[in-house]
Amino acid sequence: MLNALEVVTTVVIGVMVGVEFAVSFVMNPILNALPDDSTQRGHAHGGRMLGAVMPVWYIGSLVLVTVWAVAGWGTAGIGLVVTAGALLLLSVVMSLLLLVPINNRNKTWTPENRPADWQEQINRWNRYHYVRVAVIIAAFTSLVAALV
Structure with a gap:
């Protein structure tokens, strides 16, 4: 069961x-x-669309890593899992303090x-997003390294 959790968590975060x-280096x-x-219209639409999905994805990823850390406590590589969790928590805090306020304004703008x-x-x-991408x-x- 722990192996399945590790794979699912790594895939979910990898896709995120x-x-x-892609947002940073392709879409923008x-x-x-x-x-x-x-x-401006494209950024507003993207802000509405991704602004609805990404909070669930970020929080869900943090929950998955937390469950992995608890379920795998004492196993090899758990320090890397905890590190990944801390980094994901940082990304959530960054999002709430820096990115979400701008996005909340942006998604309501029209020309x-x-x-x-x-x-x-x-x-x-x-x-801010470039920094958040580096953090995630x-x-x-860290999660991939914990698997090997």
Whole structure:
């Protein structure tokens, strides 16, 4: 049973890392290359769509790692699992304090009501997101290392 939990947890977090990596290095460059109104509308739509899914994914991943750490306590590599859990907790805290407030504003903007500094706010979100992606990649790497 522990083996199944380890595989499911690693796959769930690996897919999350892939999605977040794609947001940073694929989707955002595509959106940013569009004309102003399309860029802002695309970011707002992405904020609404992913803003609904990612909280469940992040919290669910943290729960899976916590269950793995408890169920596997005393086994080889558990320190790496705990490290991954700490990094995922950091990513959740970063999200709540830095990214979610910007996203909550962004997802309500339209070309008619967006603030003058909307691009600066999107750029700030992107910078925070790069750091968050690095944190969840480190968490994923810790989990993979715990498996071997």
